[in-house]
Amino acid sequence: MNESRQNYMDVILSETIHDVLFERRLRMNNFKDKQSSCLSEFDFLDSLENLKEENMKIGNFTLKKKDDIYYFTIPIFENYGNLFHIFTTRKTGYNDKELDLGVNTQTALNDVYMNYLKLCETFNIKQDSIILSDQVHKDNILIIDESFKSNNFLFKRKVKNADGLITNKKNLFLVTLYADCTPIYFFDPVKEVIALAHSGWKGTVKKIGEKTVLKMIKEFGCNPKDILVALGPSIGPESFEVKEDVKNFFEKIFNEKNFSFSNEIIKPGKNEKYLIDIWKTIEYTLINTGIRKEHILNSNIDTYKNTDLLFSYRKEKNTGRMAAIMAIIDN
Template sequence: MSDEHYETIRPFIYRNWSIHNDVMHIVTSRQGGVSEEPYHSLNLGFHVGDDTDAVLENRMRVCRAVGVDPGALTTAEQVHGSYVAVVGKTDRGRGAQGAANRLPKTDAMVTNTPNIPLMVLVADCAVIGLYDPIRKAIGVAHAGWRGTAAGVARRAVEKMKEVFGSNPADLIAGISPSIGPCCYEVGDGVCRAFQGAFPETVERFFTKSKKGKAHLNLWEANKWQLEEAGLKRADIEAAELCTACHTDLFFSHRAENGKTGRFGGLMMLRGSQRR
């Protein structure tokens, strides 16, 4: 993943996606917005307590930088689950102007309709981006520990296969910055959830600190899950940037004690609207 500079904002893009001109994708940083502390400065979430006008201005800046209609931003009420919504023209703009009309109880979105920008908001969780260059379809998923244990990345791949006819081996994937195994100390409940979900492979997702505490590796857990869904390891690009270590670049719920903003993973198919 490489960082870019578009106008005032500093987004990140996946290197293995850059050759594909028919898909727009970025992961925003926290830099280049107008929000004041503790949301400084490019907070994209309405639901965290920030000033609504500031969030709208921040979203406008992001959209202007990448050539997207801010009124078309499509977001979901992320609930740390695994439900995947198939997004069509009638859903375009859900959540663009406020949190009230987001897609309800949804943690992943897929579409093959151009000009619908899908956005997932995070502050330690990972954004999983999926792109099918053959069938021209995209997907985004919100993967914290609960979503990862529930298989949200795998379910998004399965939904693209079911609805769009995608071959998982054709997909390319990106895993955004998130809290890393260096900082993601978890308790027994998280360990048990992963043991139940992945009994044969769970050990590869955890390390032990010097104090004997379990640390979860969201990057490895989601890479493994995508491979199990049929993607090639070489086609999965993980940023492997820890949000808790880099609060100058990203919002971190854990490092900032729960009072912070949200950065976004944004994807859109370019082209004319389907009829």
């Protein structure tokens, strides 16, 4: 990195420290039911000493920084040298703006593109290796190979109408986008297969997580007992409030013979509304496919409650998007 670029990074990092990291203290709410506990209203560090630490646990994930980009990694994936994985935050994008990676947000596409370039530079990712999803809140899942590479990953995407991506090819960086929906990471270390699934409430009802596992089994011979799964930051069980029509969707689907747990995921809310636990719903459907319960790690980080660091469409409406990124790489 040249000197001027380094000075630019130093200025951004300094401003981030003063403007954000000293603003509040780290806090966590511990709920009686560990299954449904979620991180509430966390903030960053309260001293420069702590800032210089490489890792900080937030919920069940690890918050890290590289240059001035803050991102999460997943403990159950950390020991695999052939796996690249991150979940981005809103800190910090091109020209000290927010790190919005969304393609249909209020941020100009040129600025989004510059955010991607900054991300690629920071993490040494080749632009033509980025495979960006085209999410439509359905259950379409694609097998990704080199034919999906593009010389312009943002403006000439080759993925169309897909909320799930699977590959066993090296150095293809799968990217899915979020601002409350649940990112589901899959990794089979035996077959060396990865997948990402974008699971909003519609995708959850369509069981996109389950269908991703079944496709990994069918296409690559994966054993579900080998697959490690992580649920990234998303709207939590105390924040996802819905009206009766959505509640009825969940009751209809998850009162089936193999999914009779709607009474565990739907709770009464306020003003004749209901609270739905998307996290627990996804976990149950994954276990139903043969995924081991102990192989599922939920971040327990609620995007709705933590907009200092994370985007939340439900809370903010016009907001950016974070990215789940995953790749099989050379050791």
